[in-house]
Amino acid sequence: MKPVFMTYTKKDLINLAVCMVLSVLIIPTFITTEYWYTSILIPWLCLALATIGQQVVMGYTGQLALGAAGFMAAGAFAMFNLILRVPDLGFVGSLIVSGLIAAAFGILFGLPSLKVRGIYLMVATLASQFFIIWMIDKFGWFKNYDSSGIITAQDIVILGKPLTTPLAMYFVCLAVTTVLTLLAMNMARGSTGRNWMAVRDMDIAAESMGVSLLRTKVQAFAISAFYCGVAGALFAFCYLKSLEPVAFDIKLSFKILFMCILGGLGTINGAFIGAAFILLFPVLLNSVGNNVFHGAIDATIISSIEQVIFGLLMIIFMIYEPLGMAKLWENLKQSIRLKLFSSGTKSVKSSAQKSE
Amino acid sequence: MVEELLFFMEVLVGGLLAGTMYSLVALGFVLIFKASATFNFSQGAMVFFSVLAFCGFMQDFNIPFVLAFILAALLMVVVGLCTERLVLRPLMNASEDTVLMATIGLGYVLEGLAQAAWGVEVRRLDLGIGDFPVPWIADNLKLFISALDIFAGLVAAFMIIGLFLLFKYTKIGLGLRAVADDAGAASSIGIPLKHIMLLVWSAAGVVALVAGCMWGARAGVQFALVDLALKALPVLIIGGFSSIPGAIVGGLIIGATEKVLEVYIGPFFGGAIEGWAPYVLAIFFLLYRPEGLFGEKIIRRV
Numbered sequence: 031m032k033p034v035f036m037t038y039t040k041k042d043l044i045n046l047a048v049c050m051v052l053s054v055l056i057i058p059t060f061i062t063t064e065y066w067y068t069s070i071l072i073p074w075l076c077l078a079l080a081t082i083g084q085q086v087v088m089g090y091t092g093q094l095a096l097g098a099a100g101f102m103a104a105g106a107f108a109m110f111n112l113i114l115r116v117p118d119l120g121f122v123g124s125l126i127v128s129g130l131i132a133a134a135f136g137i138l139f140g141l142p143s144l145k146v147r148g149i150y151l152m153v154a155t156l157a158s159q160f161f162i163i164w165m166i167d168k169f170g171w172f173k174n175y176d177s178s179g180i181i182t183a184q185d186i187v188i189l190g191k192p193l194t195t196p197l198a199m200y201f202v203c204l205a206v207t208t209v210l211t212l213l214a215m216n217m218a219r220g221s222t223g224r225n226w227m228a229v230r231d232m233d234i235a236a237e238s239m240g241v242s243l244l245r246t247k248v249q250a251f252a253i254s255a256f257y258c259g260v261a262g263a264l265f266a267f268c269y270l271k272s273l274e275p276v277a278f279d280i281k282l283s284f285k286i287l288f289m290c291i292l293g294g295l296g297t298i299n300g301a302f303i304g305a306a307f308i309l310l311f312p313v314l315l316n317s318v319g320n321n322v323f324h325g326a327i328d329a330t331i332i333s334s335i336e337q338v339i340f341g342l343l344m345i346i347f348m349i350y351e352p353l354g355m356a357k358l359w360e361n362l363k364q365s366i367r368l369k370l371f372s373s374g375t376k377s378v379k380s381s382a383q384k385s386e
Numbered sequence: 387m388v389e390e391l392l393f394f395m396e397v398l399v400g401g402l403l404a405g406t407m408y409s410l411v412a413l414g415f416v417l418i419f420k421a422s423a424t425f426n427f428s429q430g431a432m433v434f435f436s437v438l439a440f441c442g443f444m445q446d447f448n449i450p451f452v453l454a455f456i457l458a459a460l461l462m463v464v465v466g467l468c469t470e471r472l473v474l475r476p477l478m479n480a481s482e483d484t485v486l487m488a489t490i491g492l493g494y495v496l497e498g499l500a501q502a503a504w505g506v507e508v509r510r511l512d513l514g515i516g517d518f519p520v521p522w523i524a525d526n527l528k529l530f531i532s533a534l535d536i537f538a539g540l541v542a543a544f545m546i547i548g549l550f551l552l553f554k555y556t557k558i559g560l561g562l563r564a565v566a567d568d569a570g571a572a573s574s575i576g577i578p579l580k581h582i583m584l585l586v587w588s589a590a591g592v593v594a595l596v597a598g599c600m601w602g603a604r605a606g607v608q609f610a611l612v613d614l615a616l617k618a619l620p621v622l623i624i625g626g627f628s629s630i631p632g633a634i635v636g637g638l639i640i641g642a643t644e645k646v647l648e649v650y651i652g653p654f655f656g657g658a659i660e661g662w663a664p665y666v667l668a669i670f671f672l673l674y675r676p677e678g679l680f681g682e683k684i685i686r687r688v
Binding site for chain 1: 425427472473476477480482483484485486487488490491492493494495496497498499501502505506613616619620623655656657658659661662665666668669672673676
C-alpha cells in the first residue's frame with residue numbers, strides 16, 4: 031500500500047478516523063459515569079503511552095530494559111517542578127520539557143546498552159529505576175520540601191482555564207496520546223524505525239550496513255524515556271492527582287513490561303491492547319469475585335490469582351505466540367477476511383495479497 | 387584512631403557476611419545458567435516460594451522443623467520438574483530473551499501461588515540462631531558481629547565448596563558442564579538431558595530454600611524478599627554468570643561495598659543509597675569487564 035501522507039496509508043487514515051469518532055464522539059456521549067474515566071480510560075491512555083515507550087526500546091530496538099517507571103517518575107516530578115517554578119511555560123510546554131528531562135535520563139542510563147545486552151542491560155536499567163526514585167525521595171528540592179510524602183498535583187491550566195472534570199482530563203490524555211502515537215507510528219515505519227529493527231534483528235549486521243549503533247540505541251532510549259516521561263506526567267496529573275515516588279516503583283515497571291510483551295512486541299496497537307488487558311483483567315476478576323462468589327474469596331487471594339494468571343499467560347504466549355495479542359488480533363482479522371471473501375480461489379489470493 | 391579502625395572493621399565484616407546472603411541467591415542463578423545457559427529471573431520468586439512453603443508447613447500444619455525442611459525441598463523438586471517439563475522444554479529452541487521473559491512469567495506464577503496458598507502477612511522464621519552480636523567475639527575482638535551473619539557465612543561456604551566439588555570432580559558435574567557447553571552435542575553422546583535439567587532445577591530450588599531461610603530469619607518471610615533477591619543480579623554481573631566462586635566473590639564485594647558506602651558516604655546524601663549502589667557498581671563493572679570477574683569471555687559469532 032502506498033503512503034498517502036508521510037508514512038500513513040489510506041487504511042491508517044480510516045483507522046484513525048474510526049478511533050477518533052469512537053473516542054471523541056461515542057465514548058463521551060455513552061459513558062457518563064465518572065468511574066470509567068477516572069479509573070479506566072485515563073490510566074489506560076497514560077499506561078499505553080508508557081508502553082509505547084517500552085515498545086520503542088524493547089519491541090523495536092530489542093534492548094531488554096526494565097526501568098519505565100523510573101522515567102515516568104522523572105517526567106512526573108519534572109512536570110511538578112516546571113509548573114511550580116516556571117509557570118510561563120504553560121501546560122503543553124511543561125509536558126514537552128518534562129519529557130525531554132526524562133529523555134536526558136534515558137540517554138544516561140541507555141549508554142550501557144552500547145556494551146551489553148540481554149539480562150546485563152536489564153540490570154543496568156534497574157539502576158535507573160532505583161536511582162531516580164531514590165533521588166526524588168532524598169532531595170527535598172524535587173518535592174518542594176514537602177514533608178508529608180504525598181504532594182497534591184497542581185491543576186492543569188490550558189489557555190488560562192483550569193481543567194478539573196474527569197472528561198476534560200480524558201480529552202487532555204487523548205489528545206497527547208493521539209499525537210504521540212501517530213508520531214511513534216511514523217518513526218517506526220520510517221528510516222528511524224528501520225534502523226531500530228535492523229539493530230534488533232542483528233546488531234553486527236546492522237553495523238556493517240552502516241547503521242550507527244551508538245546513534246540508533248541512544249536515540250531509541252531517549253525517545254523511549256521521552257514517551258515514558260510524558261506518560262508519567264499525565265499519570266500523575268490526570269490519574270493520581272498526586273505525586274509520590276512510591277507510585278512509580280519497580281512493580282509499575284514490571285506491569286509496563288507485561289503490557290508490552292503480552293500486547294505484542296514491536297507493535298504500536300499491541301501497546302494499547304496490552305495496557306487494556308492488564309488494566310481491565312483485575313477489574314473483571316474482582317467483579318467475578320464479588321458477583322459470582324459474593325465476596326467469599328478474599329481480596330488478597332484474588333490479587334494472587336491475578337498474578338498467577340499474568341505469569342501463566344506470559345509463559346503461554348512465549349511458547350505459542352511470542353508476538354503477543356496484537357498478532358492474535360491480526361490472525362483473527364485474517365481468518366474472518368478469508369471466511370467472508372473466500373468464495374473462489376482468486377479472491378482468497380487477492381485478500382491474502384491485500385493483507386500484505 | 388583505634389576506635390575508628392575497629393568501627394570500620396565491624397562495618398566491613400558485617401557487610402561481607404551480609405554479602406554471603408546475596409551469594410546464596412546468586413548461587414541458584416549460577417547453577418541453572420551453568421547447566422542450561424538460561425537466565426532464571428524467577429530465582430528470587432523461588433526463594434520466596436520455598437521459604438514461605440517451609441514456614442507454612444511448620445506453622446500451619448505443625449510439622450517439625452526437619453520434616454518441614456525436607457517437605458519444602460521436595461516441593462522445590464516438584465517445582466523444578468514442572469518448570470522443566472512445562473516451560474523450558476517447549477522453549478528449547480527459543481532465543482535467550484524469550485526464555486528470560488518466560489522465567490519472569492514463572493516468577494509471577496510462583497509469587498502468586500505462594501501468596502494464594504499461605505497468605506500475604508509477614509511470617510517470623512526462627513532458626514534458633516539469634517540476630518544479635520556474638521558475646522565471645524564482642525569481648526575478645528571488640529567487634530559486634532551477628533551470630534546469624536556468621537551462620538549464613540558458614541552455610542554459604544559449605545554449599546559453595548560442595549557444589550564446586552560436585553561440578554569439578556563428579557561424573558554428574560562433568561555431564562552438567564557438557565550440557566552447558568553444547569546441549570545438542572551432549573545429548574548425542576548419551577548424557578541424559580532431562581535428568582540433568584531436573585537435577586539442576588532441584589538443586590537451585592534447594593539452594594533457594596536455604597537462602598530463603600537465611601533472609602527470612604533476618605527480615606521476616608515476606609514479599610520484600612523478592613526485591614531483595616533482585617540484588618543477586620548485580621552480584622552475578624560482578625562475579626560472572628557462569629562461575630560459582632564468582633557468585634561468592636561478587637556477593638562479598640556487593641555486601642562490603644554497599645555497607646561501607648552506606649555508612650561513610652550515605653549520610654551526605656540522606657542515606658538509603660544501598661538501594662541503588664549495587665546496580666551502579668554493576669554498571670561500572672559492565673563497562674570494563676562485561677563477562678564479570680570469573681566469567682568466561684562472551685564470544686558472539688556472526
